[in-house]
Amino acid sequence: MEKKGTILMQRFELGRVLGQGTFAKVYHARKLSSGQSVAIKVIDKEKILRVGMIDQIKREISVMRLVRHPNVVQLYEVMASKTKIYFVMEYVRGGELFNKVARGRLKEDAARKYFQQLIGAIDFCHSRGVYHRDLKPENLLLDENGNLKVSDFGLSALGESRRHDGLLHTTCGTPAYVAPEVINKKGYDGAKADVWSCGVVLFVLMAGFLPFHDSNLMEMYRKISKGDFRCPQWLAPEVRRLLIRVLDPNPNTRITIAKLVENPWFKKGFKPAEPPRIQPVDSLGDIRRAFPEISDDEGSSHSKEEEPNTTMKRTNYNAFDIISLSQGFDLSGLFEKNGEKSESRFTTQKSASDIVSKLEQIAEHEKFKVKKEDGMVKLQGSKEGRKGQLGIDAEIFEVTPSFYVVEVTKSSGDTLEYQQFCKKELKPSLKDIVWAWQGGEQEQFSSESQNTQP
Template sequence: MVETEQAENGRGSGGVVVGRYEVGKLVGCGAFAKVYHGRDTGTGQSVAIKVVSKQRVNKGGLNGNVKREIAIMHRLRHPSIVRLYEVLATKSKIFFVMEFAKGRELFGKVSKGRFSEDLSRRYFQQLISAVGYCHSRGVYHRDLKPENLLLDEKLELKISDFGLSALTEQIRPDGLLHTLCGTPAYVAPEVLGKKGYEGAKIDVWSCGVILFVLNAGYLPFNDHNLMVMYRKIYKGEFRIPKWTSPDLRRLLTRLLDTNPHSRITIQEIIHDPWFKHGYDHRLSKLHLEDADMKLQIDGGARRMNAFDIISGSPGFNLSGLFPGYTRKYERVERFISCWTVERVVEKLEEIAVAENLTVAKKEACGMKIQGHKGHFAMVVDINQLTDELVMLQVRHRQQPPASSGRDIWSDTVRPFLLDIVYKPD
């Protein structure tokens, strides 16, 4: 661990964090973190390095937020979401190594003037695709605003900053979330009502405010007096600019509906006449399969060597970042077994049938199982360690079950895999 203090203090141009990433200039600063441009010294790739002070996080009681942000970013793979590559840590700091958005914030672009409807639609389509994907993964952003929407070198949109996000696991027995959070001008009226809210509904409201800003160049609800602004939000008092087309006017009205029960949904947005003009519907299918949930096909089960095992070890381990952390959101597990590949595959097929799942793909090196309307997916890659032993690398994803539902991974699949683990005499 070297040069970490330079990175934290903003004097670290040319410094190296954990021996691999060269730290460049400061590009952003918040209450608990600073973001630097960085470079992977091995590949030359540009990255963003978010440096979080453990002392500040502990003092603010935000350990849970940081752990949740890491867990959330680790489970999301979408072209319009900033990707988390790696998490590193020293005794005093945590480093998020992320995709670098060269184009900076969308806020900087729209602050220079309103967008055309075509450009507004292009960014709104990317935003809705990514937000819908998050919701399909049980993730609710809760702080969507132009400052948290970045642009890459091709000026394509990337959602960032999941520090205030919520997971389905946080929903209370009444089916609602209750934490007050968000940015005042973008917060939904039901959040202000303090009676609980649905994460998906408030994200849609924020998307509506963002679309309004892109088209108008100013906020729909704004006042120097915060309480006056909140009253406007609660009553839904706003005026749509006269240059707005009738189709966009209708969509904005449905997005900024103060009644969450009648507010437009993500699926309804995708089929809206204004929205779907030029929309690539393949973006709406991303919730069906993650880029990292594909079966690795290399012609069959092969013999692994020591380098394979070491380089394939889990790089995502939060145990060293926070005392007492349990790897609740880890999606990759490995098992050593003396069962044959054929026997493992046969048994997993039986489990799939029993759980009403589908074997989406089967190869000599493993299989992919999915089902429950895309809420569960599991990929099992099998490699030969020795003549007698195989290594099973299992990647799994599922939305948390309802309070009355079963957890397929924890209740069925994992117990089976643990049962077949090789136990030396």
């Protein structure tokens, strides 16, 4: 058990308890080397292993590494012992926004400022494929300058959590703040559900009470499902109109963030926060430190990407794969929307080492980082795009000793930015080694090359 004044990992001195839950306590702490104040979340590893919460902790780590934004609580690092996991986080001095609301409703300008900062942070999260799913004043903190900080991503979801229907299906959140489509358990869009919760927060800030409240939980759910709420008289007409659009029980007609930020009431004095230009931190390293005892098969083991001298492994295509490379057999258009591909293939008669060398040259010229593992070259961009840094994977397959297939896929970033990069930079740079791009006009080197093609 951690106690006040305990020295942790020879680096931090723990102070008072800031909060606690079933599986964790949050302490104020001081970094010994600099005196910096931090918050340290201490998680009981045995408890989370016993109740099967490993994936949730992994997801929380991954999410907090993705959403580096001025209005989101920052995760500095993850440490672990045999029995505990330690999240070292930004210390937010002002406490919960809930404490401010508990003293009474806020003035319009103050409520608008917090709402603007909340929407800015959540829009950034959504652009990174992160959906919070538990937005409420208790999870919104204030720093010493009165700026809002979104915290507690324990119930958040990543875009990859969506099922084949493109929707999330886990029912979670705080009842009074949860969207009607989440209650109905028919699948929901995480972004639209977050917008609803933001609307409930705005109502609470300006009214001083919840829009949907009843001592009978089922009656409260009925009100939420119908969007049955009344605005108090003191709310300005433009605020009422905005709340009606945000708290629309139909997610298909509910206002989107893109439309919301154009609303005249919202735009007043709005200054979007500029995300810091910092290099992303690999969350896999944090996960390994948190769960060193979990094997490769369970998804948190040592990554081969850290072995720079890994020999390129040449894997074989089967007969169906080779046939499918033919332009006439390319069925990808049946499965891709609007022709927006995030994957392409090319064939080449160059060796695997020549392919890797060429990709490294492109990476150096375009200022991409390079990682190599068995049969794969990973390129990670340094520029911050709409959906983070562009990531590209190139996987090399050996068909014969003199004929290779390379699959190029987008691993991260914005699809349109990826397509532009492929068209203007990647494909022209690979022209001297490519025999043909799948589905495109073949670029043959010579008749001699054609004769040696398998």
